[in-house]
Amino acid sequence: MSGEGITNVEFKLLRDFIEQHCGICLGEEKAYLIETRLAGLMVENGCPDFGTFYRLAKSDTSPSLREKIIDAMTTNETLWFRDTHPFTILQEHLLPPLAAEILEGRRFRIRIWSAACSTGQEPYSIGMVIHEFCRTHPGIRPSHFEIVASDISPSALFLAKMGRFDENALRRGLPDDLRSRYFRQEGTVATINPEVKELVTFRKFNLQDPLDVLGHFDIVFCRYVAIYFADDFKKHIYSGIARLLAPNGHLFVSAVESLRGINDEFIPLTQSGGLYYQCNASEGGSR
Numbered sequence: 001m002s003g004e005g006i007t008n009v010e011f012k013l014l015r016d017f018i019e020q021h022c023g024i025c026l027g028e029e030k031a032y033l034i035e036t037r038l039a040g041l042m043v044e045n046g047c048p049d050f051g052t053f054y055r056l057a058k059s060d061t062s063p064s065l066r067e068k069i070i071d072a073m074t075t076n077e078t079l080w081f082r083d084t085h086p087f088t089i090l091q092e093h094l095l096p097p098l099a100a101e102i103l104e105g106r107r108f109r110i111r112i113w114s115a116a117c118s119t120g121q122e123p124y125s126i127g128m129v130i131h132e133f134c135r136t137h138p139g140i141r142p143s144h145f146e147i148v149a150s151d152i153s154p155s156a157l158f159l160a161k162m163g164r165f166d167e168n169a170l171r172r173g174l175p176d177d178l179r180s181r182y183f184r185q186e187g188t189v190a191t192i193n194p195e196v197k198e199l200v201t202f203r204k205f206n207l208q209d210p211l212d213v214l215g216h217f218d219i220v221f222c223r224y225v226a227i228y229f230a231d232d233f234k235k236h237i238y239s240g241i242a243r244l245l246a247p248n249g250h251l252f253v254s255a256v257e258s259l260r261g262i263n264d265e266f267i268p269l270t271q272s273g274g275l276y277y278q279c280n281a282s283e284g285g286s287r
């Protein structure tokens, strides 16, 4: 092992490899991220330096090393009810008209996509909102809803599917009343109740792949993931989302993201102090 840090050439090779396989775009100031996150895999694979490691990854015909590299490079930071307003808007403004359509026999179900679900806090927060909504809306049942939750990271998805969270994770944004209603405490971990878990279908999905395999949705949460991507890839994803959203369907991005200058198929709306988007059916969202 050389004991030297990553060289500029090695950084550029690995940076391009990572962007090609998952869209994550790293500026030169992020060379340390490649060093710190890939050093373990590099050593494990018997490589003396990042150049050898890159060549191994590139020549690896099985997807396994590539998958491990992507898994290591993803940032899975997440928390319950992140930014608060998307979940308030969902419960108070988006679900009531959709539920009314169910009661009037004009629709059978409501489909929601959590497009980068990480370890599950986002889709399970949506699931709790749905259960809370059903408690106060007679005739509307959890079985009227489907949440599809996807992510590229196998390890994040594994944790999400288990639905088990330690105290550190639980402390971040989960209100006490929802914790006691929707979790079962077992020692130092708490497990999400089956009635919330069964609303969510988890699947491994790379946002670089064609989105239409996922079907159509009424609401999409695509939050804190496009921030890692180049503008062209952001444009591609948002226009893909416009195509799979129902006419006038809704999109949530994070509190630090905006579609301004990136996509004009959505109308920005403000409620409960938060920005979200409605697909403009007269633009790309019609189908």
Ligand SMILES: C[S@@+](CC[C@H](N)C(=O)[O-])C[C@H]1O[C@@H](n2cnc3c(N)ncnc32)[C@H](O)[C@@H]1O
Binding pocket: 022, 023, 024, 074, 075, 076, 077, 078, 079, 082, 115, 116, 117, 118, 119, 122, 150, 151, 152, 153, 156, 205, 206, 207, 208, 222, 223, 224, 225, 228, 254
């Ligand atoms: C910071 S987390 C955001 C989690 C959640 N949406 C939230 O707002 O708390 C970003 C997630 O995006 C996922 N990700 C990154 N690139 C992806 C890609 N190309 N396709 C699908 N998921 C991706 C990562 O694995 C990670 O779990």
